[in-house]
Amino acid sequence: MKRFALIGAAGYIAPRHMGAIRSTQNDLVAALDPNDSVGIIDSHFPEADFFTEFERFDRHLDKLRRNGNGVDYVSICSPNYLHDSHMRFALRSGADAICEKPLVLNPWNIDGLTEIEKDTGRKVNTILQLRVHPAITELRERILREPKDKKHEVDLTYITSRGHWYLQSWKGAEKKSGGIATNIGVHFFDMLHFIFGELQENKVHLAEDTRAAGYLEYEHARVRWFLSIDINDVPSSVRAAGQRTFRSITVDGHEIEFSGGFTDLHTRSYEEILAGRGFGLEENRVAIETVSHIRNAEARSGGEQHPFVS
Ligand code: NAD
CATH class of the missing domain: 3.30.360.10 (Dihydrodipicolinate Reductase; domain 2)
Structure with a gap:
């Protein structure tokens, strides 16, 4: 069972990711959103920790990692212009990223992410459903x-x-x-x-x-x-x-x-990512x-x- 964290948990598309994590028999352990309208988490992962502040979320993931309990994937459902920053955070936290579309706004943002993939040995996967x-x-x-x-x-x-x-x-x-x-x-x-x-x-x-x-x-x-x-x-x-x-x-x-x-293209995308065939x-x-x-x-x-x- 892989361990997931999710960024942007209160938004429109986040429940598709929660559903895909659940359908592929994995676990959501922590979620972040500055907006706390996240009751939807109870329908999928009532035990997940939730944070409205990035710094506390970061501290929590860091503690999990140091205890040998780190997350394997960070799913990113935040507004488009924040994706590259959230992917950098995921990779530097020792996790792979699963990022919503559009991956980034401009092609040169991809180059910076390629370097961080090399530095960390982690991978960015995207939802191209x-x-x-x-x-x-x-x-x-x-x-x-x-x-x-x-x-x-x-x-x-x-x-x-x-x-x-x-x-x-x-x-x-x-x-x-x-x-x-x-x-x-x-x-x-x-x-x-x-x-x-x-x-x-x-x-x-x-x-x-x-x-x-x-x-x-x-x-x-x-x-x-x-x-x-x-x-x-x-x-x-x-x-x-x-x-x-x-x-x-x-x-x-x-x-x-x-x-x-x-309807289930997010789950299909997750199946491919988990099998090592992510885009x-x-x-x-x-x-x-x-x-x-x-x-x-x-x-x-x-x-x-x-x-x-x-
Ligand atoms: P949304 O506005 O409903 O949700 C975005 C969420 O991100 C909100 O809950 C917001 O509070 C949160 N957020 C804002 N700033 C944040 C921050 N700094 N840290 C963490 N969370 C933050 O938008 P949405 O429609 O759910 O879209 C989210 C992403 O999913 C976008 O990239 C969008 O393009 C993509 N999307 C993909 C599909 C698809 O079919 N694949 C469909 C819709 C949206």
Whole structure:
């Protein structure tokens, strides 16, 4: 049984990590969050120690380590801009890290982490859950079997409406979340690279607080993408059916069906990590370079725009 600590225990995604630790028959021994709304811990690990101050959490983990009882993994569910610091803490504490997406906001943050991996002999693992989604792995295998010069036409549309709270929270602050293309899009940009190979071109057509769009070219695909958290972008027929989310990925006009099989992808990711097959720092580099470029590029209309860009 492996021993875990968790950073960011009071947030939205933390219960998925607690569930994954439990489903893989491991133990959560300590958790940290400056916010103490963490009653959810009782549903999973009622014996876990909890801290609202980093220094006390650090002291506790250090004591466990010196007593030969240290934690094996630190799971990181904190806001995006804190990930690199929390990963450094995990590695220096003698544990491996399991970090939520996006791993970091900028590619050069990866270089510093690589050095700390070498110094400590510990590893960073990341949650790239679409890489373990059965529909995505099947599509990747299909593309790998095709002739090397084949290029597909892909349209990616993801509208996941969020209330007014979003822009007031850290998720709405570009310096903390990286903005919508980083915070929401990184899943898909990593998936596109995973399926279609190396990134060759990256153009931005739209960059707003609630919407972003652009064009990406990979070895095996030309991709028009559109992301939004604005309910007004959900097509009216979908809204009329009471839906607040619209997700579509078409490859050469054919819809890729992957709405099922989403629920236990954190547990699947943990199983892979525990078996020594976790995705590490370098596997994140292309997606982080992609979102960093999108964040810093000048948005210009023209070229191969997604049809939702008005
Ligand atoms: P959230 O705001 O609900 O939770 C973040 C938590 O971190 C909060 O409880 C907050 O109090 C805590 N926190 C803030 N500063 C901290 C600090 N210095 N030390 C420790 N904890 C601190 O956000 P969320 O939606 O749970 O997102 C958390 C992470 O998970 C983000 O990186 C996000 O991108 C990622 N996420 C991943 C998925 C996925 O599908 N893989 C989905 C949602 C979010």
